[in-house]
Amino acid sequence: MGDAVPCVPCVPCVRIALVGFGNVGQALARLLLAKHGSFQFEVKVVGIATGSHGTVVNLEGLDLERCLTTLEGQGTSLPDAEAMLRHVEGHCDAVLEAMNAAADGQPALSILEQAFMMEPPAHAITASKAPVALAYQRLKAFALKRGRRFLFESSVMDGVPIFSLLRQLPGVKVKRFVGVLNSTTNLVLTRMRRENCSLWDAVAFAQQEGIAERDPSDDLDGKDAATKLAVLSAAIFGCQVNPAEIPADSIRNVTLEQVHDVAARGHTLKVVCEATLAEGHVETSVLLKELPWQHPLANLDGASAALTFETDVMGPITVTSTDPTTMDTAYGMLQDLQVAMLGDGCGGR
Numbered sequence: 001m002g003d004a005v006p007c008v009p010c011v012p013c014v015r016i017a018l019v020g021f022g023n024v025g026q027a028l029a030r031l032l033l034a035k036h037g038s039f040q041f042e043v044k045v046v047g048i049a050t051g052s053h054g055t056v057v058n059l060e061g062l063d064l065e066r067c068l069t070t071l072e073g074q075g076t077s078l079p080d081a082e083a084m085l086r087h088v089e090g091h092c093d094a095v096l097e098a099m100n101a102a103a104d105g106q107p108a109l110s111i112l113e114q115a116f117m118m119e120p121p122a123h124a125i126t127a128s129k130a131p132v133a134l135a136y137q138r139l140k141a142f143a144l145k146r147g148r149r150f151l152f153e154s155s156v157m158d159g160v161p162i163f164s165l166l167r168q169l170p171g172v173k174v175k176r177f178v179g180v181l182n183s184t185t186n187l188v189l190t191r192m193r194r195e196n197c198s199l200w201d202a203v204a205f206a207q208q209e210g211i212a213e214r215d216p217s218d219d220l221d222g223k224d225a226a227t228k229l230a231v232l233s234a235a236i237f238g239c240q241v242n243p244a245e246i247p248a249d250s251i252r253n254v255t256l257e258q259v260h261d262v263a264a265r266g267h268t269l270k271v272v273c274e275a276t277l278a279e280g281h282v283e284t285s286v287l288l289k290e291l292p293w294q295h296p297l298a299n300l301d302g303a304s305a306a307l308t309f310e311t312d313v314m315g316p317i318t319v320t321s322t323d324p325t326t327m328d329t330a331y332g333m334l335q336d337l338q339v340a341m342l343g344d345g346c347g348g349r
């Protein structure tokens with residue numbers, strides 16, 4: 001058994017369960033250790049579940065430092081995430097899910113629903129895209145019914161506050177958004193141009209950095225970007241779009257020769273995501289485009305991402321994330337936890 005983690009007296013303690021302890025889950029653990037004492041509450045991790053590296057609980061709080069080395073022996077061992085959530089029921093304020101969700105959103109979707117079904121219910125926070133893209137309305141309604149929050153800031157552009165930014169602009173209607181939303185493809189195209197490395201060497205680099213999905217096909221074939229567009233469409237336009245129906249270009253067949261030819265013409269290749277609200281529906285696309293260097297998205301290199309919102313009130317609002325790492329994603333989840341526990345605008349500045 002790992003050592004229990006006491007809460008600092010007089011500081012409210014928030015108990016969380018982590019489902020998924022890979023690149024993002026572990027970055028979140030490191031962030032919680034690094035930022036201990038920086039928030040208005042203490043965080044106690046009462047359970048951690050993985051697919052094949054064990055599932056442990058300790059209602060007194062797991063020792064995160066030790067969990068980062070191995071989950072073995074760190075608490076009571078349980079068979080899976082569902083069993084973990086049953087075990088921590090009544091002792092868990094929020095479930096933070098960062099697992100590999102399949103195209104149908106499972107098993108992440110069931111985990112998020114289980115969080116709301118607990119007694120008392122927990123807030124549900126996810127870094128996964130598919131459950132939000134496919135079941136945003138249902139999960140939002142479930143959260144409302146149970147008096148809890150369903151939050152997903154990290155699912156698009158990692159820790160950059162997109163959804164919380166838009167919550168701060170009541171009455172403003174977004175009409176269109178355009179951006180670069182997949183970090184892996186942007187990193188791959190950048191490395192091909194700058195380092196002259198092959199597409200697959202660049203993919204291996206993105207995997208090493210923890211940015212590419214476990215199966216990078218979703219990144220390369222535009223599916224990750226399409227799912228992010230569907231998340232944004234659901235949350236911003238209130239329109240559910242099936243990610244599988246969004247026209248999406250793949251970068252698989254992009255060659256070094258092509259990248260250099262485009263550069264010689266004074267252009268650069270970018271995977272551009274676009275969504276426009278038309279009469280009652282949304283027009284969406286993920287297209288590989290040749291952009292001139294003066295285009296606002298052209299200089300967005302490496303793993304960077306950007307999104308421009310066109311609204312009915314203000315001029316275009318652009319948010320950029322420069323070379324994010326998994327720490328950015330972890331912070332997005334921590335931001336959500338603060339919003340869930342303290343409400344919007346909880347930053348106090």
Ligand SMILES: NC(=O)C1=CN([C@@H]2O[C@H](COP(=O)(O)OP(=O)(O)OC[C@H]3O[C@@H](n4cnc5c(N)ncnc54)[C@H](OP(=O)(O)O)[C@@H]3O)[C@@H](O)[C@H]2O)C=CC1
Nearest residue numbers: 020021022023024050051052053098099100127128210211
């Ligand atoms: N990496 C990034 O930069 C970003 C990732 N995301 C999203 O965050 C999520 C996690 O990404 P990432 O951490 O990189 O992925 P990883 O593949 O690194 O980690 C996934 C984790 O989920 C666990 N897991 C898989 N199946 C189950 C299951 N049935 N029950 C419990 N745990 C399970 C895995 O366990 P095991 O290893 O034992 O199989 C692993 O711990 C994904 O949905 C991704 O799209 C979002 C923004 C950025």
Ligand SMILES: N[C@@H](CC=O)C(=O)O
Nearest residue numbers: 182183184211212213
């Ligand atoms: N694989 C994703 C990770 C973040 O969502 C990407 O490359 O953008």
